[in-house]
Amino acid sequence: MQYSQKVLDHFMKPHNIGKLENPDAEATEGSPACGDQISIFLKINPETNIIENIKFQSYGCASNIATGSIITDMAMGKTIEEAKNITWKGAADELDGLPAVKMHCSVLAVDTLKKAIKKYEIEHGLAEAETFSKKTIVEELKKVIYPGVGEDIVTLKMVKYVGFENGIAIIDVDIPKFDKFRDNVAEEIKEHLETFDEIKEVKVTI
């Protein structure tokens, strides 16, 4: 696998690695695509909402460790509003790119940072917990990466239909019959959506 020098540098010597005692927010997320995990810990100044310290622990691959390292660098000293604008594509660009099949590792790291910030906002009355809807499903599908090109399936217009009724999510995806990632994508959609308590069953038609 071809990694950029920057990915290798952050993987070999990751920045901001470890755990914060008594963090103001933390989140741990696992990747449905590979089963790996990452935790992010934040110290936030309540007056300014500036992230004064941030650390991460990764139980993932080189791409995940490198992304954890770069996004913690990017978020350090930023307000939570600014840190929320960090995207997995932006993180991958900062790393001079990631292999397409490894983009989901970047998604996992950035999603964990966003979840930690969201928890902080909810706990401090800065945001309300979102009500589950079809929009929630679409947002989650934007985290499912088609490994062939390293882009999400919504952006690639592979998602033809999203339905949600009586706890059943129905997702219609357009992937050519002989595409080697067809089953991976269907499986990943299910694993992403099954994490929601509101969803009792996921039906993926491809």
Ligand code: FES
């Ligand atoms: Fe699991 Fe990268 S985080 S393969």
